[in-house]
Amino acid sequence: MVKSYLGKHPAARGVLNWNGKSLRKVLGFQPTKLELRHADKANVSGGKLVHWIKLRKSGCQILLPDLDAYGWLTETLILKNLREFVPFDKLLAYQKRLEKRGELAAYFFRDYLDYLRECQQLGYDMSCKEILYPNKLAEKHLQNHLRIEHRRDRLLDQKISERYPQLVEKYEYATKNFCVVVPQNSGDLIAEGRDLIHCVGDYISSFANGFTDIVFLRKAAEPAASYYTMELYDGEILQCRGWDNCDPTKEIHAFLDEFKQNRLTKKRRKRAV
Structure with missing residues (x-):
């Protein structure tokens, strides 16, 4: 963290309370022993630590090992947008479910956000669990894309016909x-x-x-x-x-x-x- 701060890493600015006299006051929350062991053992970078701290301060209760293992510490901007649709605890549970089913893609966060925005564009019920957390995400994402393309083509065909x-x-x-x-x-x-x-x-x-x-x-x-x-x-x-x-x-x-x-x-x- 100090290296990131001294290196003028923009994300590190304003993250820590440098006048704090305890770890809780410096970070703004109390990390668990499991998180501290993971940070040490996994040699988590300063940039990832910054994202971890920001996530925890935003109310995210997911611990550092899971955040690190499931790619949350490199997708902070997309996570901010995803939070408009789903809470963080439900997001991680959904991610783990897809992993268990062998359906977790490398670009999960981007694909999932695109899928949710497509559902919104198509007027789907965004309170429905089957819509928010579908099995076979890649397949449903493609179906949405084709529906939107078909709708777009119909509008264009109408203009061409005119x-x-x-x-x-x-x-x-x-x-x-x-x-x-x-x-x-x-x-x-x-x-x-x-x-x-x-x-x-x-x-x-x-x-x-x-x-x-x-x-x-x-x-x-x-x-x-x-x-x-x-x-x-x-x-x-x-x-x-x-x-x-x-x-x-x-x-x-x-x-x-x-x-x-x-x-x-x-x-x-x-x-x-």
Whole structure:
């Protein structure tokens, strides 16, 4: 502790009462003999001692050996957030239960906090024990994540659906060899990115919210098969990417020039009038 203090370790400041005449007064509580033996035997670092003292002063009654063994002395910030959901004694009991079942993951504290916040976001009853202390935490965490993603995708799909008629009128175009198709939902963009091995799936939110426009360039003979993907904004083709982000061929460039003349430049001229 003295080394941490003299080394100007920020966390060590204000932790000890340097005028105290007894261990209780110096620490602010009376450590047990078991804790003192553990601190000596395990050679607990000054930084961990600081976190132990802060936890004990906050009302945590869990003893140093358990705090050290279960990783509490390196996760103090996350523990502060976890305390908003569960009391410390229940948290340790839950951690031990998962360990006994062989389900205690290395990033337990972070995963558990994420899980609880997801439950809150999904509107679950946070007073229910089955919700607060689930078996198979990793599995339930993944289920929550997928539910939230599904909810998000539904909202984005609704926005895409609302934009669809306007985008069809604005961009759909066909020649003898090629055609431009407007995606109807987030699944279309995900499939396009998967089939062409590029990142258009990352544009779902921007597309749904009108920050950019995405259309698919297809062969006229195969309008359902992914070929090239275009990003457009304000009458300009920002990018056109094919398989594995390849650039357009000369033939595609010729079609893009024609598409721009008939669908982009023409529209801009109408707005100018």
